[in-house]
Amino acid sequence: MSDQDRIVAQAAVEVVSERPRTLLRDVWSQFTAHRGAMAGLAVFLFIVLAVTFGPFLHTIDPTYSDFRARNQGMSLAHPMGTDNLGRDMFAQVLQGGRVSLLVGVTAMGIAMFFGTLVGVLAGYFRRLDGILMRVTDLFLALPILPLLLVIIMLFRDTLRKAFGPEAGIFLLIVFIIGITSWMQTARIVRGDVLALKEREFVLAARSIGTPAHRIILRHVLPNVLSPIMVSATLGIATAIITESALSFLGLGFPSDFPTWGRLLFDGANFMTITPSRVIWPGLILSLTVLSVNYVGDGLRDALDPHIRGR
Amino acid sequence: MFAFTIRRLLFAIPTLLAISFIIFAILDLAPSDPTGNLPLTISPEVRAQIRSSLGLDEPFPIRYLLWLKQFFINEPLNLVEGWTGWTIGDGERLRVTSWATRSPVVDLIIERMPQTLWVVGMSQVIAILIAVPIGVISAYKQYSWFDQIGTFVSMLGFSIPTFFTGLVFIVLFSVHLKWFPSIYDTNHVIDSWDSFVFQIKQMIMPTMVLALATAAQLSRYMRASMLDNLQQDYVRTARAKGMTERVVVTVHVLRNSMIPVVTVIALNIPTIFGGAIITEQIFRVNGIGQLLIIGIQGADIPLVQTLTFIFAVLIVLFNLIADVLYGILDPRIRYE
Numbered sequence: 001m002s003d004q005d006r007i008v009a010q011a012a013v014e015v016v017s018e019r020p021r022t023l024l025r026d027v028w029s030q031f032t033a034h035r036g037a038m039a040g041l042a043v044f045l046f047i048v049l050a051v052t053f054g055p056f057l058h059t060i061d062p063t064y065s066d067f068r069a070r071n072q073g074m075s076l077a078h079p080m081g082t083d084n085l086g087r088d089m090f091a092q093v094l095q096g097g098r099v100s101l102l103v104g105v106t107a108m109g110i111a112m113f114f115g116t117l118v119g120v121l122a123g124y125f126r127r128l129d130g131i132l133m134r135v136t137d138l139f140l141a142l143p144i145l146p147l148l149l150v151i152i153m154l155f156r157d158t159l160r161k162a163f164g165p166e167a168g169i170f171l172l173i174v175f176i177i178g179i180t181s182w183m184q185t186a187r188i189v190r191g192d193v194l195a196l197k198e199r200e201f202v203l204a205a206r207s208i209g210t211p212a213h214r215i216i217l218r219h220v221l222p223n224v225l226s227p228i229m230v231s232a233t234l235g236i237a238t239a240i241i242t243e244s245a246l247s248f249l250g251l252g253f254p255s256d257f258p259t260w261g262r263l264l265f266d267g268a269n270f271m272t273i274t275p276s277r278v279i280w281p282g283l284i285l286s287l288t289v290l291s292v293n294y295v296g297d298g299l300r301d302a303l304d305p306h307i308r309g310r
Numbered sequence: 311m312f313a314f315t316i317r318r319l320l321f322a323i324p325t326l327l328a329i330s331f332i333i334f335a336i337l338d339l340a341p342s343d344p345t346g347n348l349p350l351t352i353s354p355e356v357r358a359q360i361r362s363s364l365g366l367d368e369p370f371p372i373r374y375l376l377w378l379k380q381f382f383i384n385e386p387l388n389l390v391e392g393w394t395g396w397t398i399g400d401g402e403r404l405r406v407t408s409w410a411t412r413s414p415v416v417d418l419i420i421e422r423m424p425q426t427l428w429v430v431g432m433s434q435v436i437a438i439l440i441a442v443p444i445g446v447i448s449a450y451k452q453y454s455w456f457d458q459i460g461t462f463v464s465m466l467g468f469s470i471p472t473f474f475t476g477l478v479f480i481v482l483f484s485v486h487l488k489w490f491p492s493i494y495d496t497n498h499v500i501d502s503w504d505s506f507v508f509q510i511k512q513m514i515m516p517t518m519v520l521a522l523a524t525a526a527q528l529s530r531y532m533r534a535s536m537l538d539n540l541q542q543d544y545v546r547t548a549r550a551k552g553m554t555e556r557v558v559v560t561v562h563v564l565r566n567s568m569i570p571v572v573t574v575i576a577l578n579i580p581t582i583f584g585g586a587i588i589t590e591q592i593f594r595v596n597g598i599g600q601l602l603i604i605g606i607q608g609a610d611i612p613l614v615q616t617l618t619f620i621f622a623v624l625i626v627l628f629n630l631i632a633d634v635l636y637g638i639l640d641p642r643i644r645y646e
Binding site: 036137138140141142143144145146147149150151153154237241244245248249250251261264267268271272275278279282283285286289290293294 | 325328329332333336337465466468469470471473474477478480481485580584587588591592602603606607609614617618621622624625626629
């Protein structure tokens, strides 16, 4: 639908109904009709809030070792028990959630930036298309997990020295997850841009002499936002799983800096004594990923004009 | 079709060369010293000798070309010699040797291959056996309670990472119920019925973990593909001809729906080798995934380079297989 058509259609709708129908409201009403997506959104928001504000209510320091209370089960003082050093698991899970979610969101942001950049450039400028798509294919053929492990092993110490033990490993993990997961987004965006480029409103913009960068920012980008949003949502889930997998293999964050994957890795050795050390972080990690995937599903349906019309 | 396959094979060569260069460069230019873990009492001269014995004093392009020659010419020739008993040339070739064990990397990999292939292969078979019926029934009875539960369970399997399902399995079946051993014993020899039962028992958990994750994904594809096909005209024609529902679904619709699913299975296989890294680590299966982790922890660069590159070869190879399979199975597709 070109802008002209949209204005006409909107005007027609405004005559009929009192409240004007906007694109955003249509998307929202379709999204709310998807029960799984609404449940997913509620669970995800709850986890985000709990992780953000939880440490202010549950004030035990996650690194404090109480040696008289080691390997304890669930109790009122320690809702998820304690580990072999007497550290409170609930506080660690909350703290770990902050890191895991931050890694997920930041890595997704990097992936979306590169994916959109490559996709738009390849779709808009024909000269760049061939080379950029070859690069994308090359990245798709790289064995991601082994390569991530190798890169972390090799660059961990250098970055630790440069940025400090925690910030260094955070930057490394976020960056490498980001630059190895942009390929699908780039392909989708390129396809959409190729179709958009031939549309009348882009032609009109070009005919009045709009420079390429302004056409891209004003006319092309807003129209490819919906596929980017869907892959961004699913990207958070993948990034969280990848980070946890790395930590689980012992090549992620150091153990005094908990993330959900790291807690699972440390808990795996004490599985027979305190199974709750494995169950809780894993359960919350899975719940987060599940809810994000449901939100992504709902968003895909809501943003798809073929489904939304019905 | 034949011309297409040849052309794709030729295109795969520059891709693989580029990937091999990237892998080699990342590992080689990284700031890590193979002599860094040796005792401090070793003098600098001896250190320099160790470095040159590892072939590190050559310039970068020469080391890359040497590695390529070892990987693409020497090692395949060795394999051929091993299988057939022939001697090609003088039989004395430079091989890719591991820094940690000083034995040829390829021998290490061949030693570990059977375990990985058994676990990954079995998990694929089980995944297909689970996913296809669930996908078919879900699509045939869309929005029924079976479909609702099936889609929810596959979403669960899709979201829960294998390292969590693996640990839960161990807690449940190994610690509490004591049904299966939690550690995979590779030295186990099958020579009687009891030892065969034990082998099955120790394989169940690693295979099921991988199978459930794969089945969750496959059943989603299967359901979508069945739904697409069930609305086609040829289904109505088949019913109008008076065929039984059973024949319509199993012969006409199922066969056509399998086309995209088969290619998804082919595309998935390299990913499963990647997923096996984690599963092997949980259940202590000493397959190639565990070999990679050991190599990474010990900074054994040649081993890691070779393994990572083998994973890349698998990805390129199965992409090609998927494309060719699609052309063979679907006569509407013409590659020219």
